[in-house]
Amino acid sequence: MNEFNDEVITDDEDFLGLVNAVMNPRQPRTFRERPDHFTKWTDNEFLQRFRLTKKTVAYISECVSPTISFTTRRNHALSASEMVLLTLRFFATGCILQAAGDFSGVDKSTASRVINKVSRGIAHMHETYISLPDEEINNIRQGFFNISRFPRCIGALDCTHVKIQSPGGEEPENFRNRKGYFSFNIQAICDSQLKIWDIVCRWPGSAHDANIFRNSTVRARFENGDFGENLLVGDSGYGNKLYLITPLSNPTTPVEHLFNEAQIRTRNPIERCFGVLKRRFPILALGIKLNVQKVEAIVVSCAVLHNIACMLRDDIPLVNEEVEAALELGNIPIPMVQPGVENIALNNVVRQALITEYFQPLLENVAHE
Incomplete structure (x- = not known):
């Protein structure tokens, strides 16, 4: 047996352990100051x-x-x-x-x-703060109507990309979007006050907006008639439906131009909502540098926080130039090819009825005044 620093060394393993403890002593535990x-x-x-x-x-x-x-x-x-x-x-x-x-x-x-x-x-907490209570539907309809007199609308629909780091794995290119960077494609529906009442965050950046909506729960609820005669408005990247009204591709008459202007202005809150959301939480504009499995929780939690901030009437914080540059990069328009739409004539019934039965008399009344 050998003695070293008054301890008895019984074998080589004990000796090496003791040498390691002497050469690499454990750092004392410290607690950093945490400001209030x-x-x-x-x-x-x-x-x-x-x-x-x-x-x-x-x-x-x-x-x-x-x-x-x-x-x-x-x-x-x-x-x-x-x-x-x-x-x-x-x-x-x-x-x-x-x-x-x-x-x-x-x-x-x-x-x-x-x-x-x-x-x-x-x-x-999303079930509490990201929802569409039945008692709020009439107020939401009125809010959209006040924007541009578009009737029966309860939501503006669109998608936005949230940048992420390369996800790795077997199929990382699924997350590369049309603008060339890795992202999640986030679908949201908001009301006229920019509060989000539906969000989908599970699709990679290469997914088409219309495909995300086609596979969403909210689309199934509209198909089942859960929202009655109420409507959504979306951009031309979506197929026109009985419950999803998109703008006319080539308006020619004055009433068609009036309809398009009202539809675009009514759809504007979702564009503003995405802008406010990303200015309020710049991580959504600058990019999430975490494991891809953590992205969904971060995006949904930001949406919950945004709705709480809207509820409590928080001011929109100022942003720096870096965030603005990221927002501008994300807003560069890229032409989207609208996927094929089945039953085009049937899906156009509600939009055509709005034009002939609502916007045409509206235009005539304005002309008479």
Whole structure:
């Protein structure tokens, strides 16, 4: 037997372990300072850094706390509000995890776990905050009617791309969109106040907008008559349906031009909604640099947060030039080939009735006045 530092070494394995402990001593555990962001920043500074007001963040923290809170404060555990703020900071900057962790006084690995946990916790609230209550339908119809006197509309439909890093795997090119970068193609329907009442986030960037809608639950509900005579409006990338009204390709008469103008203006809220959503949470414009399995929860949680912000009447935060440049890049128009539409004559019945029975008399009344 040999002796080393007063310890008895019984074999080579023990000796090597002792040498490793001497040469590479365990670092003492340290806890970084975690600032109180609610008191550190003014209201405007807080909004700029987290994209939501203090009142809204406090409300969100209270709602999600039962889902994300630790059962003990041992090991200096993060509180629910600290975890929400860390996640919001990541959404607000699209930065790397290390930077988000440093801002909140935690390690990169902790930041990753917290962001994933909070994103999923908020996304699970989608049934409460992303929905179309029956009692709200009349108000939503009136809201759209007030824009351009388009009748029976309860939603504006469109898709937008959220940039991601290369997903790897066997078929990464499925995620490369027509603009050449990897993305998810996100479908959403909003009301006239820019609140999202339906969202689909599971399709790769190469998926066509019309194909996403064709396979969506909301389309099946319209087909089954769940929404009665109410309508959606969409752009020319979709096929015209009895319940989905798209613009005329080649309007010629004054009433057709009037119909197209009203349809386009009524559809405008979804374009504005996507703009506000990406300005409020720039990670959706700059790109999500996380594992592809985490993207859906982040996008849905951003939609939930957006709706809560609309509900609580938060101001839209200012953005920097980098975010604006990313938004402009994402908005470059690229011609879309509309897929084949079955029963074109039947699907055109409602649109033609709107033109002849509603917009034609409307135009005549204006002419008489």
